[in-house]
Amino acid sequence: MLIDRAEVVVTSPDRNFVTLKLTTDDGLSGLGDATLNGREMAVVAYLRDHVVPMLIGRDAHRIEDTWQLLYRGAYWRRGPVTMAAIAAVDTALWDIKARAAGMPLYQLLGGACRDGLLAYGHASGQDLPELFDSIRERRALGFRAIRVQSGVPGLPPVYGTASAARDVEVWDSRSYLRHLPSVFEAVRSEFGPQLPLLHDVHHRLTPIQAARLGKALEPYDLFWLEDCTPAENQEALRLVRQHTTTPLAIGEVFNTVWDYQQIVREQLIDYVRSAVTHTGGITHLRRILDFAAQYQIRSGMHGPQDVSPVGMAAALHLGLALHNFGIQEYNPHGARTDEVFRQSFTFTDGLLHPGSEPGLGVSLDVDEAGKYPYARAYLPVNRLTDGTLHDW
The missing domain is CATH 3.20.20.120 (Enolase-like C-terminal domain)
Structure with a gap:
C-alpha cells in the first residue's frame, strides 16, 4: 500500500486550517492537521516543498519509519513548523492504517x-x-x-x-x-x-x-x-x-x-x-x-x-x-x-x-473547503501599561 498522492489543503471557514490529505495506490485516504496558528503558510511551504516529495511511493504502513525519516532525516530537528508538518503526516498515516483495518483508530x-x-x-x-x-x-x-x-x-x-x-x-x-x-x-x-x-x-x-x-x-x-x-x-x-x-x-x-x-x-x-x-x-x-x-x-x-x-x-x-x-x-x-x-x-x-x-472518523469536503480561501491573520500581542511588550 504505497502513498500515491499528497495534497495540502488550506481553508478558512471560521479561521485558517491546514490539512494534509494522503492517498494510497489502492484508493485509501487519510487526513492530518498541520495548522500552526498565525504561521500557517510556513508549514504549508515545509510540507509542499520538502516533505511531500519524500512521501510519494513510500509504504503507508511504515508509520514509525516515516516518522524517523522526517525527524532525523532532515538534520534540522524540532520546532513548531517541523513538528506540525511531521504531525500531519503521522496522523494521516494512522488514519489510513485504521481505515485499512476497518476499525476506529483507538482500537x-x-x-x-x-x-x-x-x-x-x-x-x-x-x-x-x-x-x-x-x-x-x-x-x-x-x-x-x-x-x-x-x-x-x-x-x-x-x-x-x-x-x-x-x-x-x-x-x-x-x-x-x-x-x-x-x-x-x-x-x-x-x-x-x-x-x-x-x-x-x-x-x-x-x-x-x-x-x-x-x-x-x-x-x-x-x-x-x-x-x-x-x-x-x-x-x-x-x-x-x-x-x-x-x-x-x-x-x-x-x-x-x-x-x-x-x-x-x-x-x-x-x-x-x-x-x-x-x-x-x-x-x-x-x-x-x-x-x-x-x-x-x-x-x-x-x-x-x-x-x-x-x-x-x-x-x-x-x-x-x-x-x-x-x-x-x-x-x-x-x-x-x-x-x-x-x-x-x-x-x-x-x-x-x-x-x-x-x-x-473525519472527512474533508474539498469543494466546500475551496469556498473559503486563506486569510492572513495574526495572534494578538500583549503590552504592559507602559508599552513594554509582554508575553501573550
Whole structure:
C-alpha cells in the first residue's frame, strides 16, 4: 500500500486550517492537521516543498519509519513548523492504517481505557455577573468542568474573555494578582465545591508571582493552573512547586519529548498540555505521555478552535486509549468549519467520544473547503501599561 498522492489543503471557514490529505495506490485516504496558528503558510511551504516529495511511493504502513525519516532525516530537528508538518503526516498515516483495518483508530492504539473523555469548556466575563452567566451556559451545554477567565478591573478586556481585543492587549500583573483570588472565591460561593475549575495564566507571570498565585488559589481547589510562567526556563518551575500544591499544566507551546524531559523527570507539572497537531503527531505525543505516566502525570491535550476537527479527532482517539488520560479541552468549532470537516466524534453529558467509524472518523469536503480561501491573520500581542511588550 504505497502513498500515491499528497495534497495540502488550506481553508478558512471560521479561521485558517491546514490539512494534509494522503492517498494510497489502492484508493485509501487519510487526513492530518498541520495548522500552526498565525504561521500557517510556513508549514504549508515545509510540507509542499520538502516533505511531500519524500512521501510519494513510500509504504503507508511504515508509520514509525516515516516518522524517523522526517525527524532525523532532515538534520534540522524540532520546532513548531517541523513538528506540525511531521504531525500531519503521522496522523494521516494512522488514519489510513485504521481505515485499512476497518476499525476506529483507538482500537489500533490498544483499545478504549474508558467510556468517554471528560472535557472542559471555556467560561469568561468582564465582571462576575457576566462570568456567572457564561458558566451557567457551559453547564447547560453539558460541561462537567469549566475553565474560568475574568476581566481585571482597570484594564481593557484581557486574554480569555470573550470581548478581548484581537490585536494589542494591555496587561498589569499586580492588578491581576490582586483580583483573581476574589473571582474564584465568588465562583466557589456561587457554584459550590464539586465543580472542577481550571484557569489559564497564559505565560504572563514571573516564577515568584506564579508561586504567589498558586498559593492564593489553594482554598478554591483548582483542577489545574495552566501556563503559570513561561516554561522555556524549566528550572523556574521548581520555585513554583516549592510554594504551592495547586496542580500545574504546562506545554501547549512545547513540540517534543525533549521539551518535557526535565519537568517530567522532576515532577514539576501534573498535566501535559501539548496537542497532537503541534507535537509530532500521535506517535510522538504518545511517547511523551508514556514517559509522563511513569511519574503519575496525566494528559490535558490542547484543544482550541485553531486545532482543526482532524487534530481534535486524533486527540480523542489517543486519549481514549491512554491509561493516564486526565482531561480534554474542547472548544466547539463553528458551523462553516463543521461543513468543511464532517466528524463522527460526539459530546454527550460532558464526555467526548471519537465514534466508531474506521480511521479518525473525519472527512474533508474539498469543494466546500475551496469556498473559503486563506486569510492572513495574526495572534494578538500583549503590552504592559507602559508599552513594554509582554508575553501573550
